[in-house]
Amino acid sequence: MLSAECAAEEFSRGAGGDQTVGWNRGLHGHERRFPWLVAIMSIGIGCAGAGLLTVDEHSRYLVDGRRSGYTYLSEENQRLQDDDFANPGLLWVERGRELWRQADGAAATSCASCHGDAADSMRGVRTRYPRFDPTLGKLINLEQQINRCRAERMQAPPYPSESEVLLAMTTFIGTQSRGLPIDVRIDGPAQPFFEAGKAFFYQRRGQLDMACAHCHEQYTEQRLRGDVISQGQTNGFPVYRFTWQTLGSVHRMFEWCNTSVRAEPYPQGSDEYINIELYMAWRGRGLPVETPAIRR
Amino acid sequence: MTQPRIRVPSQARKGEVIEIKTLISHPMETGHRRDTQGQLIPRHIIHTFTCTYNGAEVFRADWHPAVAANPYLAFYTVATESGRLNFQWIDDDGTVYTAEAEITVV
Amino acid sequence: MNGIPSPTTPSALISRRTMLRQLGAGLLLALWPADRWATPEAVQQAIHQRIGEREPQPGGMTLTLPKIAETGNSVPLTVAVDSLMTPGDHVLRIHVFVPGNPEPVASTYHLGIRAGRAQISTQIRLARTQTVLALAEMSDGSVRSDAASIVVTLGACVDELWSD
Numbered sequence: 001m002l003s004a005e006c007a008a009e010e011f012s013r014g015a016g017g018d019q020t021v022g023w024n025r026g027l028h029g030h031e032r033r034f035p036w037l038v039a040i041m042s043i044g045i046g047c048a049g050a051g052l053l054t055v056d057e058h059s060r061y062l063v064d065g066r067r068s069g070y071t072y073l074s075e076e077n078q079r080l081q082d083d084d085f086a087n088p089g090l091l092w093v094e095r096g097r098e099l100w101r102q103a104d105g106a107a108a109t110s111c112a113s114c115h116g117d118a119a120d121s122m123r124g125v126r127t128r129y130p131r132f133d134p135t136l137g138k139l140i141n142l143e144q145q146i147n148r149c150r151a152e153r154m155q156a157p158p159y160p161s162e163s164e165v166l167l168a169m170t171t172f173i174g175t176q177s178r179g180l181p182i183d184v185r186i187d188g189p190a191q192p193f194f195e196a197g198k199a200f201f202y203q204r205r206g207q208l209d210m211a212c213a214h215c216h217e218q219y220t221e222q223r224l225r226g227d228v229i230s231q232g233q234t235n236g237f238p239v240y241r242f243t244w245q246t247l248g249s250v251h252r253m254f255e256w257c258n259t260s261v262r263a264e265p266y267p268q269g270s271d272e273y274i275n276i277e278l279y280m281a282w283r284g285r286g287l288p289v290e291t292p293a294i295r296r
Numbered sequence: 297m298t299q300p301r302i303r304v305p306s307q308a309r310k311g312e313v314i315e316i317k318t319l320i321s322h323p324m325e326t327g328h329r330r331d332t333q334g335q336l337i338p339r340h341i342i343h344t345f346t347c348t349y350n351g352a353e354v355f356r357a358d359w360h361p362a363v364a365a366n367p368y369l370a371f372y373t374v375a376t377e378s379g380r381l382n383f384q385w386i387d388d389d390g391t392v393y394t395a396e397a398e399i400t401v402v
Numbered sequence: 403m404n405g406i407p408s409p410t411t412p413s414a415l416i417s418r419r420t421m422l423r424q425l426g427a428g429l430l431l432a433l434w435p436a437d438r439w440a441t442p443e444a445v446q447q448a449i450h451q452r453i454g455e456r457e458p459q460p461g462g463m464t465l466t467l468p469k470i471a472e473t474g475n476s477v478p479l480t481v482a483v484d485s486l487m488t489p490g491d492h493v494l495r496i497h498v499f500v501p502g503n504p505e506p507v508a509s510t511y512h513l514g515i516r517a518g519r520a521q522i523s524t525q526i527r528l529a530r531t532q533t534v535l536a537l538a539e540m541s542d543g544s545v546r547s548d549a550a551s552i553v554v555t556l557g558a559c560v561d562e563l564w565s566d
Contacts, residue, residue: 086319090319326504357510
């Protein structure tokens with residue numbers, strides 16, 4: 001039923017690519033004889049118009065009820081994300097590509113010196129972070145892993161939090177996993193940290209006394225002023241966010257969300273944020289990496 | 297941040313109309329936003345974009361704050377001869393960002 | 403429709419011309435402080451500065467915008483002028499006006515014969531719901547126009563920053 005609606009909707013959109021629906025003008029004669037098809041298409045288009053995108057259940061952006069932020073975007077912004085030239089996030093990918101090859105630090109090596117071609121060596125990496133690290137005895141995220149490599153292997157200073165260079169590197173590495181499903185480990189030694197992240201998700205905070213779960217679980221699909229509230233999936237980070245008019249990391253997003261309910265945000269790279277980062281990744285398991293995604 | 301992105305066909309037939317795409321990283325600060333203290337954030341945009349083809353200007357754009365951040369621009373030009381396309385983005389503060397591309401016209 | 407005009411229908415011609423004449427009147431939301439927004443006079447002046455006394459004629463070009471802007475911060479815009487771009491008949495300049503923004507002019511594109519095709523695609527910022535206007539100055543001195551209305555729910559330019 002859902003696919004029939006979508007097929008019908010696709011058909012009506014296909015006529016000239018504009019918003020007018022020609023179904024009642026008999027693009028195909030048989031539509032006049034099947035008012036039920038018209039009714040189904042109206043419902044489908046009505047739902048799409050109301051911001052409840054009728055996503056084909058086989059779409060890679062919807063996995064077992066877990067919906068990527070991509071599905072909440074307007075058509076033109078979905079196109080922008082998919083545009084291999086105009087997606088503004090690609091500016092950071094290009095910068096990351098440059099940095100990858102650049103020697104840095106006392107050891108005078110570059111990322112490429114050890115890791116070679118990122119398209120090979122970094123493929124799949126983004127799908128597995130944050131991960132438990134035995135030496136640290138806790139979780140480590142991609143940004144921290146990058147800085148650890150820089151410190152230990154390159155004898156180079158760490159990239160500062162949310163700096164252009166760190167964003168460029170995480171985006172460049174992240175995009176090597178584009179299209180691959182998020183697949184983080186939450187068992188074994190990672191489990192207590194996963195549980196801490198989960199507790200964070202359901203913990204009320206701030207002046208508004210709200211938890212992540214209120215917006216992103218209880219009120220998803222409903223409206224917050226002009227916006228439809230998403231599930232808050234993180235498979236697209238770092239994202240080019242229109243609200244920021246620049247690319248930003250997932251910890252920046254957590255800061256923003258916490259500030260939104262008038263809660264004091266935690267520092268980027270804090271245990272609290274890394275734990276919730278793992279929980280959020282698990283919430284989006286199976287969704288494709290979309291780095292760099294476009295979001296509002 | 298670094299090099300602007302440009303997409304120019306490397307080869308074209310003489311007289312063919314080619315599409316050029318450009319993208320550059322820039323905040324394009326409008327001058328109308330206020331910071332958390334209520335102070336106006338000063339305007340800081342790229343105000344002019346030019347494209348020259350073997351030295352001759354073939355396209356120019358005057359930009360105002362209504363051009364979005366990290367500005368994208370696609371336009372067309374006629375592939376007249378082999379040579380070089382030079383692109384310039386001129387910042388309010390006088391900085392000039394540049395990019396170039398070679399084209400073979402057969 | 404998506405702002406794509408049907409210049410051949412008389413009602414569309416009249417409505418566009420009327421809309422352009424009425425551009426100087428009543429565009430503003432009374433609730434906003436007057437000094438924040440481009441006044442109708444400022445819009446008229448900006449247009450006059452560029453095309454003088456010439457009266458724009460609707461048609462012969464297409465301004466394409468989404469009907470609803472998901473965010474005013476970045477809205478895709480395409481403007482295309484029907485012209486073969488010959489020495490005898492080509493587009494000199496295309497102007498994009500955003501009367502609902504604090505500043506009424508978005509951009510001017512200088513073309514000429516070497517452009518080959520008079521078509522521009524870019525992303526603009528919109529502060530609020532408005533009718534965007536595009537004018538094309540032709541080599542014969544005439545001025546063409548097209549306009550497209552767009553609803554903006556999350557405005558750009560003047561929204562206050564309250565956090566990072």
